[in-house]
Amino acid sequence: MHELKFDPGMCGRCTTIDCIMKCQYLHYDLKTALSEHERLVDGEQSTILTDCVTCYACEEYCPYHNHPFYLIVDRQEELGVHPVPKPLEKSQVVMMGPRGKIRPKTLSPPVINMCFFTVMNACIRGRLFEGASLIGGSDIFCNLMFLHFARNSTIRQRLPQMIENIMKNYLEPSGVGELVCYHDECYGTYTSWAPAYGIEVPFRPVHLFDFIYRRLLELKADIKPLGVTVAYQRPCSNRLCPHTDHFVDDIFSLIGARRPKREFEYEHALCCGGVPEAQQRFELTEELQAKNVEDMKAAGAQYCVFNCPFCFWTLAERVFKAGLVPIMMSDLCLMALGE
Amino acid sequence: MDQIHERLTEIVGAAYVSDAAEEKFIYSRDQGVQEPHAPDYVVLPGSAEEVSAVVGLANREKIPVVPMGGGLVLSGLTIPQKGGIVLDMKRMNRIIEVNEKSHYAVVEAGTSQGMLDAYLKKHHSALKHSLPDAPPVATIAGNIAIHGSGHLSQSEGGFHSEMVTGLEVVLPTGELVRLGSCSTVPGWFSRAPLPDLVGLFLGWNGTTGVITKVGIKLYPRPPYHDVLVFMTEDIDAAPDILCRIINTGMAEDINYALAPKPDYLNGFQMTVINITAHSEEELGMKKKIIRESLRHYFETKEAGFMPVPPNLKANFLEVPQKALSKFADVRKGGGFEYVGAIMPLEKIPQACRAGMEITGRIGITYSLGARIIGRGHSAMFFFAYPFNRADASEVGKVARALEETNETALKLGGIPWKTEISGQQLILRQMDPQTRELMEKIRGVLDPNRIMNPGNWEVA
Ligand SMILES: Cc1cc2nc3c(=O)[nH]c(=O)nc-3n(C[C@H](O)[C@H](O)[C@H](O)COP(=O)(O)OP(=O)(O)OC[C@H]3O[C@@H](n4cnc5c(N)ncnc54)[C@H](O)[C@@H]3O)c2cc1C
Ligand code: SF4
Ligand code: SF4
Numbered sequence: 001m002h003e004l005k006f007d008p009g010m011c012g013r014c015t016t017i018d019c020i021m022k023c024q025y026l027h028y029d030l031k032t033a034l035s036e037h038e039r040l041v042d043g044e045q046s047t048i049l050t051d052c053v054t055c056y057a058c059e060e061y062c063p064y065h066n067h068p069f070y071l072i073v074d075r076q077e078e079l080g081v082h083p084v085p086k087p088l089e090k091s092q093v094v095m096m097g098p099r100g101k102i103r104p105k106t107l108s109p110p111v112i113n114m115c116f117f118t119v120m121n122a123c124i125r126g127r128l129f130e131g132a133s134l135i136g137g138s139d140i141f142c143n144l145m146f147l148h149f150a151r152n153s154t155i156r157q158r159l160p161q162m163i164e165n166i167m168k169n170y171l172e173p174s175g176v177g178e179l180v181c182y183h184d185e186c187y188g189t190y191t192s193w194a195p196a197y198g199i200e201v202p203f204r205p206v207h208l209f210d211f212i213y214r215r216l217l218e219l220k221a222d223i224k225p226l227g228v229t230v231a232y233q234r235p236c237s238n239r240l241c242p243h244t245d246h247f248v249d250d251i252f253s254l255i256g257a258r259r260p261k262r263e264f265e266y267e268h269a270l271c272c273g274g275v276p277e278a279q280q281r282f283e284l285t286e287e288l289q290a291k292n293v294e295d296m297k298a299a300g301a302q303y304c305v306f307n308c309p310f311c312f313w314t315l316a317e318r319v320f321k322a323g324l325v326p327i328m329m330s331d332l333c334l335m336a337l338g339e
Numbered sequence: 340m341d342q343i344h345e346r347l348t349e350i351v352g353a354a355y356v357s358d359a360a361e362e363k364f365i366y367s368r369d370q371g372v373q374e375p376h377a378p379d380y381v382v383l384p385g386s387a388e389e390v391s392a393v394v395g396l397a398n399r400e401k402i403p404v405v406p407m408g409g410g411l412v413l414s415g416l417t418i419p420q421k422g423g424i425v426l427d428m429k430r431m432n433r434i435i436e437v438n439e440k441s442h443y444a445v446v447e448a449g450t451s452q453g454m455l456d457a458y459l460k461k462h463h464s465a466l467k468h469s470l471p472d473a474p475p476v477a478t479i480a481g482n483i484a485i486h487g488s489g490h491l492s493q494s495e496g497g498f499h500s501e502m503v504t505g506l507e508v509v510l511p512t513g514e515l516v517r518l519g520s521c522s523t524v525p526g527w528f529s530r531a532p533l534p535d536l537v538g539l540f541l542g543w544n545g546t547t548g549v550i551t552k553v554g555i556k557l558y559p560r561p562p563y564h565d566v567l568v569f570m571t572e573d574i575d576a577a578p579d580i581l582c583r584i585i586n587t588g589m590a591e592d593i594n595y596a597l598a599p600k601p602d603y604l605n606g607f608q609m610t611v612i613n614i615t616a617h618s619e620e621e622l623g624m625k626k627k628i629i630r631e632s633l634r635h636y637f638e639t640k641e642a643g644f645m646p647v648p649p650n651l652k653a654n655f656l657e658v659p660q661k662a663l664s665k666f667a668d669v670r671k672g673g674g675f676e677y678v679g680a681i682m683p684l685e686k687i688p689q690a691c692r693a694g695m696e697i698t699g700r701i702g703i704t705y706s707l708g709a710r711i712i713g714r715g716h717s718a719m720f721f722f723a724y725p726f727n728r729a730d731a732s733e734v735g736k737v738a739r740a741l742e743e744t745n746e747t748a749l750k751l752g753g754i755p756w757k758t759e760i761s762g763q764q765l766i767l768r769q770m771d772p773q774t775r776e777l778m779e780k781i782r783g784v785l786d787p788n789r790i791m792n793p794g795n796w797e798v799a
Pocket of ligand 3: 058
C-alpha cells in the first residue's frame with residue numbers, strides 16, 4: 001500500500017551523492033557517502049539513519065527528485081531506528097490522531113487550512129485575509145511531522161482519510177477546488193509527499209506565500225514600504241517545495257523589506273533546533289541556534305520572519321534576546337498594510 | 340442569645356462571631372468525602388489576645404475548638420467533629436517582620452500563602468518562601484500544622500514544618516507562649532540551640548494549641564527560571580531517574596506525575612524539573628548538568644526530555660501550580676481529596692501500581708505522583724481523586740478508594756499525610772505503643788479537657 005516511488009538504479013548511477021554531500025549535519029567524504037548511501041538503498045543499517053537530523057533538505061538536494069529523505073524515513077522505520085525517544089513518539093501519535101469530530105460545513109473561498117495550528121487562527125485577519133474561511137485540527141491534519149519520528153506508516157495510514165475529510169466535509173459541499181495551506185508542512189504533503197507515495201490529491205494546494213503575494217498585489221496601493229531588514233527562518237518543510245522560496249523575495253519587494261545576505265540561507269538554511277532538541281541532541285541544538293541567530297544579527301537583520309509556528313516557538317525567544325523582532329510572515333505583511 | 344455567644348461577642352466583637360445557620364452549614368464541611376458536622380459558633384479572632392481569651396473560655400466551658408486557616412486540607416481536619424467553636428484565623432493576617440539578612444519572616448497565623456508571596460515580591464523581591472501548590476488562600480500556619488510541603492521542599496530543607504524558625508502559640512488552657520529564639524531574645528531566627536518545643540505543634544492537626552504567629556525561613560528568589568520535562572514509560576525507572584536528578588544538586592523542585600488523561604499522556608510518566616538561577620549562564624549550566632545525568636536513558640531512546648512549547652512552559656513555571664486546582668475540579672461538582680503518603684523514594688513504582696489498581700477496580704479517575712522532599716530523603720506521594728460531590732455513588736467510591744489507599748500506603752512502608760481521622764487511627768494502630776503513649780501523655784498535659792480538635796490523633 002502506497003509504496004515510495006524511489007528508483008535505486010538512479011542512485012546507482014549517481015556519482016555526486018548530493019543528498020549526503022550537501023547535508024549540513026553529516027560530514028562524510030564522497031567515498032563514505034557512497035558506501036553509506038548504498039547501505040541505505042540496500043536496506044542495511046547505516047550511520048545516515050542514526051545521525052540524520054531529519055531536516056528534509058536532501059529532498060531538495062537530490063537533483064533527480066529521487067526522494068532520498070523519504071527513503072531514510074522508510075528505512076529508519078523498517079530497521080527500528082527511533083530518532084526521537086519512544087515515549088515522546090508514542091505520545092505524539094496519540095496526541096495528533098484524528099478525533100472524528102469533523103462535520104460538513106459550507107465555506108466561502110478562500111479556504112485556509114490551518115493544519116493542526118488552530119491556535120494561530122488569530123494570524124488570519126485584516127484585509128490580507130478578508131472573507132477567508134479557516135479549517136484545521138486533528139481530523140484534517142496532514143501528519144507530515146511524523147517524518148521526524150521515523151513513522152511514514154502513520155502518514156500513510158492517516159493521510160488518505162484526512163484528504164477525504166477535507167473533500168467531503170469542506171471543499172465538496174462548498175464547491176471549492178483550492179486549498180490555501182497555512183503551513184509549509186501541508187503544502188509539502190500535498191505537492192511532494194503524497195505524489196511520492198502515489199496518493200491522489202483531489203484539490204489544488206496553494207502555498208500561503210503564493211496567496212499572500214497575490215493579495216498584496218491587489219492591495220498594492222495601500223502598502224507602506226516597511227524599509228526594514230528581515231531575516232527569513234526557512235522551515236524544514238519548505239525543502240519539499242523549494243519552488244515556493246521565491247515568494248519570500250517577491251513579498252519582500254512588495255512590502256519594502258530587505259532580505260540580507262546570509263551564510264545560512266536558501267539551500268544552506270539551518271534548522272531552528274526544535275527537532276534536534278526532541279532527538280536529545282542538546283549540544284547540536286545549542287550550536288545551531290547560536291549560529292543561526294548570530295548569522296541573522298551579523299547580516300544586520302532587524303526582524304526574523306517565520307512561516308512555521310513550531311520554528312517560531314522554538315526560536316522566537318532567542319531571536320528576541322538577540323535584539324531582533326520575531327514575527328510571522330502574515331503579521332509582517334499586515335504591518336506593511338498599516339494593520 | 341446564649342451566654343457563650345455573648346462572651347464570644349465580648350471578646351471578638353459581634354461582627355466576628357456567628358451561629359447563623361448558613362455559616363454553620365459552610366463551616367460544617369470541606370471539599371473531601373468526610374461527613375459534615377456543624378459547629379455551634381464560628382469565631383474570627385483579630386489578635387493573639389483574643390485567641391487566648393476564646394480558648395480560655397472554651398477550656399473553662401469544655402467547648403471543642405477547631406483552629407482553621409484556609410480550610411483547604413481536604414481530609415476533614417477542620418470539620419468540627421463534636422461541634423463547638425471553629426476558630427477561623429483569616430483575620431489575623433499581618434506580616435509582622437521580614438528580616439532580609441537573617442532570611443526569615445514573622446507572620447500572623449492567618450496570613451495566606453498568596454499574601455506572603457505577594458508581599459515579598461513587592462517589598463523584598465530577592466526573597467521568597469516555599470509555596471505549596473494549594474490555592475493561595477491556604478494559610479502559612481495551617482500548612483505547617485500538617486507538615487505541608489512545596490516548591491522549595493526538595494532543594495531547601497524539606498517539609499515546611501522544617502522551615503519554621505519559631506512559633507507563638509495559645510495553649511489549650513489559654514496561655515500564650517513563644518517557642519524558638521523569640522522565647523529568649525527579640526529575633527525569630529532559629530529553633531536551635533534551645534530544647535525544641537516547636538514540634539509539639541507541628542503535624543498535630545491543631546490538637547495541641549492554636550498557632551498565632553509563625554517565623555518562617557525565606558530563601559533567595561533567583562530571577563531566571565526554566566523547566567525540563569522528562570518523559571518515561573517505565574514506572575520502575577522512577578527511583579533511579581529521580582535520584583540522578585536529585586544528586587546533581589541543580590533542581591529546585593522535582594515533581595513526578597502520571598494520569599490517564601489527557602489520552603496522549605496515558606501510560607507515560609512525566610518528571611517536571613524546575614530550575615532557577617541568577618543568570619542565563621547558570622541556568623544553561625544547570626540544565627546541561629541535569630540532562631547529562633539522564634544521558635543513559637535518552638541515548639537508548641527509552642525515555643527523553645520533551646521539548647516544551649512556550650505556552651506549556653508558562654504553566655509549568657507557575658507557582659503555585661494552577662493546573663492542580665484545575666485537575667481538582669475535573670469531574671465538576673467541587674469534590675477533591677487525596678492521600679498524600681510520605682514515603683521513601685524507592686517505593687514510588689509500587690505506589691503507582693497500587694494507585695492504578697485501586698482506582699481501576701473501584702472505577703474512578705486519578706492523578707498519581709510525587710514531590711521530592713529534602714533532596715530525596717522522602718517523597719510526598721499523592722493519590723489524587725477528584726469527584727462530583729453531587730453524585731453520591733462517586734463520593735462513596737472515592738471514600739472507599741481513600742481508605743484502601745491509606746492501608747496500601749502503610750503496607751508499602753509509607754505514612755499517610757494529613758490523613759482523615761480513620762487514616763490517623765490506622766497509623767496509630769501500627770505505631771509503636773510507647774510512642775502512642777507518649778503522644779497521649781503530651782496531650783493530657785497540654786489539653787486536660789480535650790477541647791482541641793477532638794477526634795484527631797485520638798488514641799482509642
Ligand atoms: C489543589 C490543591 C493542591 C494542594 N497542594 C498542596 C501542596 O503542594 N502542598 C501542601 O502542603 N498541601 C497542599 N494541599 C493541601 C492543603 O490545601 C494545604 O496543605 C494547605 O496549606 C492547608 O492550609 P490551610 O490554611 O487550608 O489549612 P486548614 O485546612 O485550615 O487546616 C489544616 C489543619 O491545620 C490546623 N490548623 C489550621 N490553622 C491552625 C492554627 N493557626 N493553629 C493550629 N492549627 C491550625 C487545622 O485544624 C487542620 O487540622 C493542596 C490542596 C489542594 C486543594
Ligand atoms: S538520492 Fe539523489 S542525490 Fe542521493 S544518491 Fe540518489 S540520486 Fe544521488
Ligand atoms: S534529512 Fe537533513 S540531516 Fe538528514 S540526511 Fe537529509 S539533509 Fe542530512
